[in-house]
Amino acid sequence: MNMSIKVAVVAAVAATVYGCAQFAGVATLRGTDTEATDTAPTDFKTYAGKRPGSGAPITRTFKEQPPLIPHAIDNFDEITLDDNQCLECHSPATAAAKKAPKVADSHMQNGEVLKERYQCNTCHVPQVDAPPLIANTFVGTPVPQKQ
Numbered sequence: 438m439n440m441s442i443k444v445a446v447v448a449a450v451a452a453t454v455y456g457c458a459q460f461a462g463v464a465t466l467r468g469t470d471t472e473a474t475d476t477a478p479t480d481f482k483t484y485a486g487k488r489p490g491s492g493a494p495i496t497r498t499f500k501e502q503p504p505l506i507p508h509a510i511d512n513f514d515e516i517t518l519d520d521n522q523c524l525e526c527h528s529p530a531t532a533a534a535k536k537a538p539k540v541a542d543s544h545m546q547n548g549e550v551l552k553e554r555y556q557c558n559t560c561h562v563p564q565v566d567a568p569p570l571i572a573n574t575f576v577g578t579p580v581p582q583k584q
Contacts, residue, residue, distance in 0.1 A: 489526060490536065495564055498577025503560040504538065510563050516556055523557045524550065 492507030513522045524540070525531060529548070532539035544554035 494538070497580040498575075500578075500580055502580070506558075506561050506563040508563065510558065516558065518555075521550075521555060521557065527557075 487509055489508045495505040495507050497504065514520060516523070526535040526537040527540050528550075529539050529545070531537075540550055540554075544550055
């Protein structure tokens with residue numbers, strides 16, 4: 438057998454053994470019963486801030502994190518090409534009067550929201566007051582908020 442093929446086979450076996458050992462003891466949230474009903478709660482009604490303007494901005498936990506929405510959005514209309522309810526408060530024309538953060542300049546071109554940035558809730562999401570599904574020790578590095 439060619440020496441390079443032997444090395445490749447040994448490396449593949451070593452990677453397989455190491456990979457299996459690395460995940461030994463890791464369990465899924467569902468467990469071994471694949472027919473079991475998912476126990477994760479699906480309906481959260483306790484938002485960080487219930488209505489727009491009632492919640493304080495949520496501190497970002499890492500650089501370049503999109504700002505989180507500090508209010509419920511479940512009563513907002515679906516964002517379509519013709520209508521985006523977020524812009525009723527967050528557009529450059531209305532943000533100051535509504536005391537809401539203005540759409541970032543990076544999202545604008547010639548005074549209009551760029552179409553690739555128009556679907557706000559692709560990146561910006563509301564936060565709920567819910568217990569974590571699994572233990573989590575993540576601690577971010579708070580980033581100063583822009584005013």
